[in-house]
Structure formats: C-alpha cells, structure tokens
Amino acid sequence: MIKADIKKQLKDGQLLHINKAFVTGSITRVTGPSGAGKTTFLKMLAGLIKPDEGLISVDSNEWFNSAGSINLTPQLRKAGFVFQDYALFPNMTVMQHLKYACGDNDWIDDLLKIGGLDSFTDKKPLHLSGGQQQRLAILRALAIKPNVLLMDEPFSAIDVKTKMKLLADLQTLLRDMNTTVIAVTHNPQELDGIATDELIIGED
C-alpha cells in the first residue's frame, strides 16, 4: 500500500494537495487539466521533486516525512519511471539501456519480447520510431523490477493496435510482479477496463 498525503506550491502559485492511498497491485489512472500538477505528483513520489510538506509511505517504509526530515533519494526509492519525453539515453542502444538498468539477461530477453523490440537490440533511440522509443522507456522502467511503476503519458505515441497488445502483455506481467501502477494520462478513456482506481487532480 502506498500512502501519499503531500502538499506542494506549484510555479503558478496554486497549491497541489494530494491525499490518496494506492492499493498494492492496483492500476491508478491520473487525469486532470494541463498544469494541474500531475507530472509534479509523479516526480514527488519518485523523489525527483521534494514536496513542501506531508508524508509518503510504502507499506511500513517512509519515503518522505517532512515532520521527521525523511526524504529518500530516487536511488533508494527505485520507483520505475516512464518520462513524458521518454528520457532515453542517446548514446545507448536498446540492449545497453536495459543492461544499464539491470544485469539479469533472462529478464531482459523477456522484456524485449513483451515490448516487441527483440529485433532492435542494437539500435539507438535516434533510429527508433516514436512508438518504439516509448516502449523502450516502459521496458527500461520495468527492468529494475519496481514495486511502483510511475508512468507519465506512457501510451501517447503508440498506435492503437500495438497499444492493445502491449497493454495485455503488460497487465499480465504487472499482475505477476504485483506492481502498483500510477499512470498519468490526458485521455480520460485511456486504460479503460484496465485501471482499477482513478485520481483526478485539479478539479475541486
């Protein structure tokens, strides 16, 4: 169970306050208008942005507690993170991305098959299509076998057919890993039938 009760003053002055519990293994869809703080919320969970105050706990571990001055680094939290701009490393091939994240070759092979990138292992991001880049970003985040997977617009560049297949495979994989997923999406219908919970940010 992930519990987050955090506050953050956004750049435009508005206060972002999230108070929500995420059940282990659940898939939560996060929606809301642009600039409401969806990405900021994900980055606060990952430890990339520090909340102004509050508490983030995962099971019995505190990741952030402003009262107790606890703020685990992203390295210690190891939450899988899929960035909106993919944040792929231009100098690394598909295989090098996954090996940089983990040393388990069998796991890497499994991921490559799930993502349909097994025939592109020696390609660098520049030579991949937008959809392939996005899939690589998802696979890289999964490579560390995270307990929490945070995704920022993870399927925006993937065509419907590929998305359906990838989602089906991912769903099985995430269920097996018992990973809690929190996915930001601008499309309220995305993840219909897959999401088990919902968080709307920026609507009173």
Added chain:
Amino acid sequence: MDLLPIWLTLKLAAITTAILLVIGVPLAWWLSAKRSVFKIIIEALITMPLVLPPSVLGFYLLLAFSPQNGLSKWLHNTFDVQLVFSFPGLVLASVIYSLPFMVSPVKSALQQLPVSLAQASYTLGKNPRETFLHVQLPNIKPSLLTATVLTFAHTLGEFGVVLMIGGNIPGVTRVASIAVYDAVEQMDYTSANQYSLVLFAITFIMVMGVFIYNKYQFKSPLE
C-alpha cells in the same frame, strides 16, 4: 630554425590540456548543477582570464608565484620547486589562464542536456557519478572535443602570461610565441615567419579537424 620552442610549446599545451581535462570537466559538472551565489563567484573567477589583459593576470601570478609568498615559498623550501621562470610555473599559469576554455563549453553542453536524462538514471538506482560517466559525459562528446582542442590551441598561442611568468629562457620557458617576438625584436623575420607558420598550421589543422569531426562523426544525437 630551432625546433626546441616548438617542442616546448607542444609539451606545455599537452600537459595543460591533460590537467584541465582532469580538473576542468568535474568542475564544469559541479557548476552545471543547481545555481548558488558561491558558484556564481567561482564561475566569475574562472571566466576572468577571458576578459583580463594577460599582462594583468601575469602580474598577479608573478606575485603569487614569488618564492617569498605562501604556497610558492613552501614549495621552494620543501621541494626546491621554483614557479617563476620555470616550466612547472608555466604549466600552472597556463592551467589558470586556459581554465575557462575547458570549463565553459563543457558546462554549457551539460546544461543543455534534458534534465530528465539524469533523472531517469537516478530512478534506475544510479548515483550522480555513474550518471555523469555513463549518461551525461558520452552525450556531450562534441563539446568535450571542442573544449579540448580550444584549450590546446589557446595554450599554443599564449604570450603575455608566458612572458611575465616564464621570461625567455631557451629550452625552459622559451615557447614558440616568445620565439616569434624575440625574432622580430632581432629583425630576424625569416625565423619569425617560420615559427608563425608552424603555429598557424598546427592550430588551423586542429580547428578544421574539430569542425569536420563534429559535423560528420559525432553530431550530437540530441540535435
């Protein structure tokens, strides 16, 4: 033509560039991260050689390197190392003088990398050092090469600081730029022309090489 000044110049440039690669790149990385007043002061100090007249910098270095003062006194008393009118002094002065040529391009390149690259590496459990070596540094190769060549070429052409700190001791501090000046003073235009041509050719080939390399081989994948 006496080739010793050319050899001394190349040796000085190579040692200066090697030292600046070791200290300048980490310094650029440190400066590229979050801003603070302290960092702004350090960056301004590093940039000073770009705007100060070389004679002013040379004058202050001459005072600092004097065996009667601080570190120079300790070096002189402990290791019998003399910084003024010596090759080690020239190297130290060149490192200070050429520091902005290494630091500025590398710092700018690091700041232009998307922040999310380092953040992605952190979420994979990698520390800042691993992130720098495996993610950031390989993606600024063109700028790193440019900074290296600029530093080398700038050291080749150094004159004012070298003259103030090193003087004109054959085989010790008489580098090519000093040799040109010395030859002109003695109305030996043939030697001056030869030294000048060699310096021009070396720097032109290096700068051309960087342009070609960056354009065809190592165009940044982020461009």
